[in-house]
Amino acid sequence: MTYNFDPDRWYENERTVIERRFKMGEISVSAYEDAIADLERRYNEMLDRLNGTYQLPK
Numbered sequence: 001m002t003y004n005f006d007p008d009r010w011y012e013n014e015r016t017v018i019e020r021r022f023k024m025g026e027i028s029v030s031a032y033e034d035a036i037a038d039l040e041r042r043y044n045e046m047l048d049r050l051n052g053t054y055q056l057p058k
Helices: 007-023 029-050
Strands: none
Touching (some): 007 029
16 A cells, blocks of 8 residues: 655645635634644644654565
């Protein structure tokens, strides 16, 4: 099974949605800042989980 998940692309897609909502006036400055902080926290947690999960056999 091949798993082609790109965490960097996921982050950029999620950030784009947040930024678009802010620019369109759908969310406030504080909601924008909270959403970006939450996104960065989730991204870093994901990277920690993904780091070292696959190792080539010796």
